Amino acid sequence: MSVALEVIDLHKTFHEDDEENERTWYRFWQKRPQRLITAVDQISFHVKRGEIYGILGPNGSGKSTLIRLISTLLIPDGGTVRVLGKDAVKETAAVRRMINRVSVDAAFFKKLSAMENLSYAARLYGLDLKEARSTAGVIMERMGLPAKKWNSPLENLSRGQQQKVAIARALMTRPQVLLLDEPTTGLDPQSKRDVQEYVLEVQREFGTTVILTSHDMDESARLCQQVAFIVDGKFRVEGTPTQLLARYGAKDLEEVFFAATGKTLKTDDEEVAG
Amino acid sequence: MTAFRTQLSATQGFVERNWALTRRYIGWEVVWIVYSTVSTLTIGLIGVDSQGIVGQERVLYLLIGALLWSYLSVLFQIMGETVAWERWEGTIEYTFMAPVHRATYLMGQGLFGITYSLIRTGIILAITVVFFDLDMSKANLLGGFVVLGIASFSFMGLGLLAAVLPLISTERGAQATHIIQGLLLLMSSVYYPVTVLPGWMQPLARLNPATFCLDAVRATWIGGAGLADVTPQLLSLLVTGIVLVPVGVQIFQIGERYALRTGKLKRNG
Numbered sequence: 064m065s066v067a068l069e070v071i072d073l074h075k076t077f078h079e080d081d082e083e084n085e086r087t088w089y090r091f092w093q094k095r096p097q098r099l100i101t102a103v104d105q106i107s108f109h110v111k112r113g114e115i116y117g118i119l120g121p122n123g124s125g126k127s128t129l130i131r132l133i134s135t136l137l138i139p140d141g142g143t144v145r146v147l148g149k150d151a152v153k154e155t156a157a158v159r160r161m162i163n164r165v166s167v168d169a170a171f172f173k174k175l176s177a178m179e180n181l182s183y184a185a186r187l188y189g190l191d192l193k194e195a196r197s198t199a200g201v202i203m204e205r206m207g208l209p210a211k212k213w214n215s216p217l218e219n220l221s222r223g224q225q226q227k228v229a230i231a232r233a234l235m236t237r238p239q240v241l242l243l244d245e246p247t248t249g250l251d252p253q254s255k256r257d258v259q260e261y262v263l264e265v266q267r268e269f270g271t272t273v274i275l276t277s278h279d280m281d282e283s284a285r286l287c288q289q290v291a292f293i294v295d296g297k298f299r300v301e302g303t304p305t306q307l308l309a310r311y312g313a314k315d316l317e318e319v320f321f322a323a324t325g326k327t328l329k330t331d332d333e334e335v336a337g
Numbered sequence: 338m339t340a341f342r343t344q345l346s347a348t349q350g351f352v353e354r355n356w357a358l359t360r361r362y363i364g365w366e367v368v369w370i371v372y373s374t375v376s377t378l379t380i381g382l383i384g385v386d387s388q389g390i391v392g393q394e395r396v397l398y399l400l401i402g403a404l405l406w407s408y409l410s411v412l413f414q415i416m417g418e419t420v421a422w423e424r425w426e427g428t429i430e431y432t433f434m435a436p437v438h439r440a441t442y443l444m445g446q447g448l449f450g451i452t453y454s455l456i457r458t459g460i461i462l463a464i465t466v467v468f469f470d471l472d473m474s475k476a477n478l479l480g481g482f483v484v485l486g487i488a489s490f491s492f493m494g495l496g497l498l499a500a501v502l503p504l505i506s507t508e509r510g511a512q513a514t515h516i517i518q519g520l521l522l523l524m525s526s527v528y529y530p531v532t533v534l535p536g537w538m539q540p541l542a543r544l545n546p547a548t549f550c551l552d553a554v555r556a557t558w559i560g561g562a563g564l565a566d567v568t569p570q571l572l573s574l575l576v577t578g579i580v581l582v583p584v585g586v587q588i589f590q591i592g593e594r595y596a597l598r599t600g601k602l603k604r605n606g
Binding site for chain 2: 077078128131134135136137138156159160162164166168170171172173184187188189232
């Protein structure tokens with residue numbers, strides 16, 4: 064099986080304001096003191112074509128930064144990201160044609176309807192509008208989003224429904240690598256199940272490679288062929304769920320996570336620079 | 338008495354809350370002060386020019402200024418606030434990770450901006466002509482719109498230069514965009530000839546594409562001049578457009594790389 068994604072020694076730091084207090088009038092004219100945050104710390108891994116690879120970690124562990132680096136939305140300080148052999152920094156346009164992303168916040172023009180947002184996305188990816196709308200319709204129907212909702216402004220849809228539209232937007236472009244950044248966080252159990260089942264279906268039918276970030280261990284155990292635990296920007300442990308359970312003699316991935324990192328997933332600190 | 342003290346305390350609460358918000362948004366306070374100052378100065382400068390043309394011609398002179406300023410502001414805003422708006426909606430990362438060249442994105446915005454602003458200006462022009470019962474029989478309306486179309490490229494270029502500011506600095510960038518817009522208004526012949534401005538400001542005003550545009554549109558709509566009569570202004574507008582648009586796209590791309598390095602594309606608002 065060939066490699067869809069290669070990440071080698073990836074490193075990313077950010078400068079963040081080093082003050083707890085809000086800016087006051089006299090500070091407006093001054094440069095605020097800053098501190099260096101290492102969001103992704105020398106991470107290396109690869110994902111085979113058609114595989115669902117889970118990156119699990121608490122909030123602020125660097126999951127979203129890693130996804131942004133792969134999706135060309137950040138330039139790394141060091142290291143390499145290759146998507147199907149194309150370098151994400153040097154061959155950005157080629158990489159962008161092969162990937163798509165669903166983030167935790169379904170970002171849309173909320174006053175526009177699902178179909179208007181999807182038509183806009185179809186134009187950006189140079190798709191045939193009629194065909195794209197039909198594909199998106201099939202995906203939304205499959206995920207249980209009724210057709211009567213397709214032409215309502217997105218602000219009138221629930222979060223779960225918006226997330227289904229976001230998945231339709233990403234899959235409509237038939238990406239070879241799909242980046243799912245906590246796609247089911249905050250969804251109701253039914254919507255969560257709909258999304259998870261559809262991800263498995265897409266992998267089966269189209270052989271799409273999926274990178275999934277999550278802090279839901281059950282979801283990861285169900286969907287992923289490989290998982291990696293990320294804490295403080297570093298990969299601590301990597302393997303198949305079965306291998307990890309056996310290695311740590313644990314009954315579920317949550318126990319493995321605790322045994323491998325000494326931490327729980329309940330941490331609620333802020334995400335570091337995304 | 339207790340009830341009175343409670344109400345007094347609440348009043349103090351409102352004052353303190355607003356003061357805290359004013360301090361938090363001090364950057365926007367600077368923007369509004371600059372804007373109000375510019376408006377005040379502009380009105381003052383109209384007064385300085387009041388010894389000039391009078392009657393219906395003066396009404397038309399001021400109306401054209403207001404109309405064109407509205408046209409140029411809308412176009413400048415559509416271009417300049419592109420990034421700020423997308424960031425606020427949360428769509429910026431999706432737009433920027435699509436396989437679309439940045440020049441295509443900016444040109445798409447510009448094309449909409451020009452079309453939208455031209456239609457809007459046409460509607461306002463029709464309403465004001467009827468309202469003031471203006472005699473436009475001598476006006477070369479088509480010529481004026483051609484000037485506007487050509488001037489649009491210069492303003493697209495300026496808008497592109499402004500658009501990069503919210504990309505590299507989320508909040509202060511958007512604030513700076515408004516200040517640039519205010520200064521363009523002050524240093525142009527929107528409501529008065531450039532000669533009315535203080536001496537040190539006049540050379541800057543003469544470099545402002547808005548000045549060329551206004552002179553040429555006034556010549557066509559008030560004086561009925563043909564396009565050949567406004568060739569110098571048209572050439573100046575063409576040159577500034579040819580220079581500013583590619584320079585704007587280039588600078589925007591540099592700004593985008595900075596944003597991708599520093600993680601500034603993230604949603605805001």
